[in-house]
Amino acid sequence: MIQRVAVLTGGGDAPGLNAVIRAIVKTAVREYGIEVIGFRDGFKGVMENRVTLLTEAEVSGILPRGGTILGTTNRDNPFHYQVAEGKFEDRSDQCIETIKEYADALIVIGGDGSLSIGYDLAQKGLHVVGCPKTIDNDLAVGQAKTFGFDTAYAFATEALDRLHATAESHHRIIVLEVMGRYAGHIALHAGLAGGADVILLPEIPFTYEKIIAKINERLSQNKRFSLVVVAEGAKPLGGEMVVQKVITQSTDPIRLGGIGEVVARELERRTGIESRVTVLGHLQRGGSPTPYDRILATRYGVAAMDLAARGQFGYVVSLDGEHLKPVPLAEVAKGIRKVDVEGELVKAARKIGICLGD
Amino acid sequence: MIQRVAVLTGGGDAPGLNAVIRAIVKTAVREYGIEVIGFRDGFKGVMENRVTLLTEAEVSGILPRGGTILGTTNRDNPFHYQVAEGKFEDRSDQCIETIKEYADALIVIGGDGSLSIGYDLAQKGLHVVGCPKTIDNDLAVGQAKTFGFDTAYAFATEALDRLHATAESHHRIIVLEVMGRYAGHIALHAGLAGGADVILLPEIPFTYEKIIAKINERLSQNKRFSLVVVAEGAKPLGGEMVVQKVITQSTDPIRLGGIGEVVARELERRTGIESRVTVLGHLQRGGSPTPYDRILATRYGVAAMDLAARGQFGYVVSLDGEHLKPVPLAEVAKGIRKVDVEGELVKAARKIGICLGD
Amino acid sequence: MIQRVAVLTGGGDAPGLNAVIRAIVKTAVREYGIEVIGFRDGFKGVMENRVTLLTEAEVSGILPRGGTILGTTNRDNPFHYQVAEGKFEDRSDQCIETIKEYADALIVIGGDGSLSIGYDLAQKGLHVVGCPKTIDNDLAVGQAKTFGFDTAYAFATEALDRLHATAESHHRIIVLEVMGRYAGHIALHAGLAGGADVILLPEIPFTYEKIIAKINERLSQNKRFSLVVVAEGAKPLGGEMVVQKVITQSTDPIRLGGIGEVVARELERRTGIESRVTVLGHLQRGGSPTPYDRILATRYGVAAMDLAARGQFGYVVSLDGEHLKPVPLAEVAKGIRKVDVEGELVKAARKIGICLGD
Amino acid sequence: MIQRVAVLTGGGDAPGLNAVIRAIVKTAVREYGIEVIGFRDGFKGVMENRVTLLTEAEVSGILPRGGTILGTTNRDNPFHYQVAEGKFEDRSDQCIETIKEYADALIVIGGDGSLSIGYDLAQKGLHVVGCPKTIDNDLAVGQAKTFGFDTAYAFATEALDRLHATAESHHRIIVLEVMGRYAGHIALHAGLAGGADVILLPEIPFTYEKIIAKINERLSQNKRFSLVVVAEGAKPLGGEMVVQKVITQSTDPIRLGGIGEVVARELERRTGIESRVTVLGHLQRGGSPTPYDRILATRYGVAAMDLAARGQFGYVVSLDGEHLKPVPLAEVAKGIRKVDVEGELVKAARKIGICLGD
Structure with missing residues (x-):
């Protein structure tokens, strides 16, 4: 089994991100005895080598808080990384190297952008688990609702x-x-x-x-x-x-x-x-997640950690009703879920x- | 098709009852051209002949309000009706007669107690549609969540x-x-x-x-x-x-x-x-229903009116995900849904x- | 003593207006046995002769509600009344006549605009009491805070x-x-x-x-x-x-x-x-007034009715701490109260x- | 001028305590260049020598939070200190010694109990400033309202x-x-x-x-x-x-x-x-203090630190309207302020x- 898992949050923030992080850490430590580290500000933090150890003490009290303690950003795709004004390079190898230095697997909590990067990294051999995040509820991950949406509406x-x-x-x-x-x-x-x-x-x-x-x-x-x-x-x-x-x-x-x-x-x-x-x-x-979103986010966090611990990589967590239904990362970015x-x-x-x- | 439908709310109040009533009235009037009357205080109001016409004006502005504009009570079972101190009689015939005087069908919004009475009345030939209500979320109506629960927790x-x-x-x-x-x-x-x-x-x-x-x-x-x-x-x-x-x-x-x-x-x-x-x-x-409960209650109200308009009597409305799944009234009172x-x-x-x- | 008092709300709405109206009606009816009528939509309703009787039943349940049940408008100054496209006339005599037809005195709940009109009407002999309203807390009525401000900030x-x-x-x-x-x-x-x-x-x-x-x-x-x-x-x-x-x-x-x-x-x-x-x-x-504003508005309503009942006309109600301190209407429009x-x-x-x- | 000030919170918690602590620290550091230390759990922490340095980083983000980061207790009066089961001693000298070891003055945020102890310590020569705290609004400190009350009602x-x-x-x-x-x-x-x-x-x-x-x-x-x-x-x-x-x-x-x-x-x-x-x-x-209470608590914190910095000891801070009105500690415990x-x-x-x- 893996010994250490890394987590990052990418894209726009959504109420419930902290609840996911908290559930990942608690499940890792208590259920599996796995250590968790967090990269700051999404993939940007990976590229800049900014990490933090996430113990239970670190995630204490964050359940009701909006935002993400890890920080986030909409930018900095390692496959298209800005190295100078107007100049971009593929730095995905460096990205994978950095992640592997710290952890055996990566949990990406993000929307279609971040999950796509996660998929591309998985194609190059990284152990990746995705946790879907979209405040708009429009990510095509089965029929699952996503946290943040209840708070937003x-x-x-x-x-x-x-x-x-x-x-x-x-x-x-x-x-x-x-x-x-x-x-x-x-x-x-x-x-x-x-x-x-x-x-x-x-x-x-x-x-x-x-x-x-x-x-x-x-x-x-x-x-x-x-x-x-x-x-x-x-x-x-x-x-x-x-x-x-x-x-x-x-x-x-x-x-x-x-x-x-x-x-x-x-x-x-x-x-x-x-x-x-x-x-x-x-x-x-912004704002504190609704109780509904806190529970949903907690379930996603537990489920994502379960996948990682079982070595079920390349999947995005998806909960449909009471059942855990992992969806292949490849399928996520196939368009968005519109109102029927x-x-x-x-x-x-x-x-x-x-x-x-x- | 029916020309007039009656509505009553029975048992303990739950946030969302007014949203159900509003949705029933709006759907009846706009979609089907059916008139709605309400009995006050559950079956007690039927026995005491207390009715009110429910127009769109009557239900205007009640969506966010807790409680029930119709009033409710936990008592007064027409099959076991108190006619004097300590003396009870079966007055179900009178009950059915009164309802039929005013309407072609009855929508009962209530918990297992009121729905059981509804079932018994249906057995005697009344056109009944049930709308489940339980703040505890423990009514065994398929896997459906019930309104009021989100507000309560x-x-x-x-x-x-x-x-x-x-x-x-x-x-x-x-x-x-x-x-x-x-x-x-x-x-x-x-x-x-x-x-x-x-x-x-x-x-x-x-x-x-x-x-x-x-x-x-x-x-x-x-x-x-x-x-x-x-x-x-x-x-x-x-x-x-x-x-x-x-x-x-x-x-x-x-x-x-x-x-x-x-x-x-x-x-x-x-x-x-x-x-x-x-x-x-x-x-x-008490309290204003959460947005989640307001939507759920609205959907239940629309679905209950749909059943009544289609003449699909003897059923309790139940929504599972996006789908309307009527459950026979007979099945409702079979125990409660516990935490798995x-x-x-x-x-x-x-x-x-x-x-x-x- | 006066037998009937009229009320109107003018200018932008502020949370607490309904609490003022409710307190005026309850105090009038219970304390003084005076009848209250309301003009709709500020002075516009006076000019258009739109009135409503305000009984206790009318004001039941409005304490926690935002807005004003009387409606309001920012326009229609009777001293400069638009009678045709681009044509204005002084219709203040008609205004006073209408008010006198219905009531012995007028309580104006409004900001500097409406209170100025109230002052001008008082100069022409109408019995006027003012109740200050400014969500910005910038009306120069002594040091008094005004309702709506607590809710806004x-x-x-x-x-x-x-x-x-x-x-x-x-x-x-x-x-x-x-x-x-x-x-x-x-x-x-x-x-x-x-x-x-x-x-x-x-x-x-x-x-x-x-x-x-x-x-x-x-x-x-x-x-x-x-x-x-x-x-x-x-x-x-x-x-x-x-x-x-x-x-x-x-x-x-x-x-x-x-x-x-x-x-x-x-x-x-x-x-x-x-x-x-x-x-x-x-x-x-918008929104329900905070408890602080509900109390403040209630006190203003009681105090305004007290002034009217005592025949203390030409004043604006102002509460400084525990004490009622009426301020002459003439003084109100003298500039606004800025942050010190x-x-x-x-x-x-x-x-x-x-x-x-x- | 003093170089270091100590703070403690005593008695039942009230929404706004953290806002007071935050204001004290920020005013001390920014306005006066004074260091702040906090004793944990009221006077109990003094007796047990449990202190913490309060920097701006420590008080960052606590403004909207209920409770007190310093902890509190209703017990442990140093003048009547339990040294064994059923045995009490006057340990006020030790208390004063400990405080003097860490700071030049003490700010006591508390109700009549804690402020009385503060007064007694001041009689023995300690530099004490009091900040009144009573969620019931019944402390007889001038006419001042106290923080926590607005949140409670x-x-x-x-x-x-x-x-x-x-x-x-x-x-x-x-x-x-x-x-x-x-x-x-x-x-x-x-x-x-x-x-x-x-x-x-x-x-x-x-x-x-x-x-x-x-x-x-x-x-x-x-x-x-x-x-x-x-x-x-x-x-x-x-x-x-x-x-x-x-x-x-x-x-x-x-x-x-x-x-x-x-x-x-x-x-x-x-x-x-x-x-x-x-x-x-x-x-x-419990609960986050209302905006009203956050401001009131902030003003009290600033005012208490102002008194301490000016060497105006033996007073309890009291704000009446816009004006700072220190009240002698001796006067505080003279009965409570009842409803008039x-x-x-x-x-x-x-x-x-x-x-x-x-």
Whole structure:
């Protein structure tokens, strides 16, 4: 059996990362007598040889905390490593060498980017176990839910609860833009849980006519406000999202707002009702994980360590219901898991009268 | 197709009941053009002829609210109806007559008690659809989770978060008693999510020796406090729970505290460490449902109305993953769903070093 | 004594408005036997003759709810009333007539705008009592705190707590823009409570050099992230805030982001550290009032009704500690209450090492 | 000027203790260049010579955390120190010696017990500064509010919000017992903020007749539930609280429940309405301090360190509004600050119809 396992977290942070790390360490130490070391800031820390020993004391008290004690980064692919301004080299051999110096196996906690690197390293002989991480819930690892998602849409729901009162008092349209560039899971869940009137997803191109019909239906019921949840990747039918290039006085082109702002402005223009937009942005990532996410993350951590201890390398951990179902690393990066537009959840939304823009 | 459907809520309240009612009404009105009436306070309201029309306006704004706008009660079984002090009669015919006067079918939202009554009424020819409700997550309706459970254990987890700081500052053992008379789902989930050191379930008889061994292990790591979560139905090995009959000055026998208090006192006696107990009680029932529960409850409401509209009577709604899986009413009351003591969740708890008392 | 009192809420909504309305109604009915009517949507409702009777049943359950059940608007000054596109008239006589038709006195719950109208109406003989409302805590009504402020900065603090984890994990500068166009109370309080490293207020012009010095100090302590709170009215020293006029493709000029975005971009440019901005916007207004605000709002409501019942018109209610201190309406609109830059709170911030940009 | 200051926390923990410690350390290091050491577990740590150096790194990240990183205890008075089972000695000289060995002055963060010891040590020549701590808000240090109180009653208010739904759904009387043995500040504030129907305080002896009259008034308004908040020290008129001695089977006499349980049982007996009790207990102490308390605690910490640095010993820090008002240590233990039963807050409660039991 392996004597030492290394762990790193890569990509955007998600609530629950610390719970995974804690579960890995506790399982390693208590169940298998294996030592755990952590690389700092994802693969960057491997390349720069920055490691730390992870004992039980190190992971004590981190269960409820957001972020990752190991740090993370979106960059520094060892297969395409920046060695000078504009100059990149394949440093994967050095990467593998460094990891092997410290440990017999590597657990990569990350999204499709980091897991792809993990797969490529595994192809070159490294012992790799993957633990999927995506706050957007859009990683195609079986049907498994991923930690961080419950926390993200719970916060978006809380935001809707808050905006409800102010929208109603001022008789406004309030547009809430949430994460979801390619998949609308957060928008759909938050919209359902927060009582949204309109939900716009990347999977369902929308028309303003349909949204306005819903707003008018509400007006006819004497409801003079509406709540619209829009995923950042939502698009009007027949058109690419208008990426508005704007020119500042200083002549630097910059991107203006997002789809939320575009929708709010268009609705105000067409209906004459005051409209406001709120963009949640990074608030969705932070915060203490919900109890649901803490448990899910703990289970993933235990399961990943189990795989590593059994020598079952080249797999990504995936939990479907009560059962551990490892998925080959090779299969992970095959596209993302979108909202099933014919699924039961979307149908339920329609049945209770939520407008999906189509 | 039916023209009118009646709804009632029975048994203890659970966060999400209002979300179910709202989803039933919206689906009925919008999808099927069916009218909905509600009986107040469960079957009691049927017997007393207390009804209310449930329009969309009536259910507006209730999604995030705890409790049930229809009211509920644990009593008044029409098959065993109290007509005078100590005198009971079968008034089920009157019950069915009243329901039929107002509606073509009845949706019962309730636990095993109310669903059993629903089954018995169905046997006598009433069109009944059941919607399962159990905050303890212990109803044996397929593998489905039930709404209210996520909210309940989330609050218990928050309580553990709060108690953690005070336990650590004072170097105490803190015992948290949570709901769960026959099944320990809440205790297990809250304990995992809240970082408990010991979790005691009805399914696993405990010994004080095992608990104290865990506390001593922590002392040896210089951790001078411990958090113990105990389900109200947990029992020491080999003995019935000590139901302490106590005598007050006024000579009325009353029940003293619960298992939480018993455990706290015994641990203090044996270890010499100050121990305190907190009993969550009704705090677990109240409160706004979590976003997770709001969605689950909404889906149940839509599914129950779908069944009624399709004329698929005699079934209880059950959602397993994305799929609607009606379960015959007859099967529901067949015992409760206990924690699987060999399941993945219990194993994960053990692997990260949580003491389960055995 | 008066027989009937009218109430309206004007200007932006603030958490606690419903608690004020509830306290006015309960005090009127129970203490003085006075009837209360409410005008909808501020002075607009007066002009359009939209009233509602406010009984105890009407205000039942509204204590914890954000917004205002009466609705509000920022517009429609009866002294400058829009009668047609671009045409305004003084309709104050009609306004007073309408109010007198329904009630013997008017309680205006509003900010400097609505209270100024109240003052002008009082000059023309109407019985007016004012109840101050400003979520920014910047109304110059004695030293009194106003309801809504505690809720607003509490939410901003929660946002900082959330952003802390993600800033630390990614080694970023995170800029949080909060309300406060002319006074920085929210920024100062949230910054202190949320452990900000830098707080930028309208009252203290800042230089980037000072901010960067603080960031560098943190780097030297191996703290690779920083949290910056900036009030929307903060300005760099010696320069007006750069109001960036931008041109969209559609040739409509629009305003780009706010000071938060300007600061984040400038800090990233100068330090090379990834910087992100979050704008809280309307999230600060919504939500259930904190317990502190519920009590404060209740006290204001009781005190306003007391003044009206005693016939003490022309005053704005103001509570300083335990004592009711009515302030003449005339004094209210005399400028706003800014952060005391030599006060104890600012000094405390400096002593614990918070950079205020100067 | 002093070179080194020692800090300790004594008595029950209160949310905000860590914020005080953090502010002391930061102010000492940054403003005055003074070193800070901490004694562990109050005066016990002094007697046992357990100290720790408190650098800025040590206090990093503790602002939002409940409890105290220094630990605390309610025992071990150096003037009455237990040297053997049942044997006590005055070890105050040793205590002073130990403190002087490490520091030039001592900051005691504690309630009346710890501050009294501080006063006695000051009489013997030690340089002492006091920082008041009482979650009950009942310490007679000027009119100052103390940190922890806002968090405590905020949690009690949240509990009322939760219980509201379940009380209403089941048509029950729910009794919530909160802290407050001698003063009812928490009960009064939570009751006002949580919309209680009845509030029972130690300062106002109650009669069941008055409570029942209120419940009946509500029934006549068709409100079939009531919320009662009771401070643990509340008492019926003319009688000591019934301290129910109970006899367990094991013949150990123990105390049964508290006033909350007594009131609930009595109300159920007299009204026939189902009544339930919830005791908040230690949940009120734990948890992250509210933003309000974090600021207050920070100000106290800065002010205490200012006093110490200026050599102004023998005083307890007290902040009244914006102004620092040191109070002589001698004056602190002169009784507690009770609820002013003729004050504006109690009057406001009565005016909106809350029953205070008299």
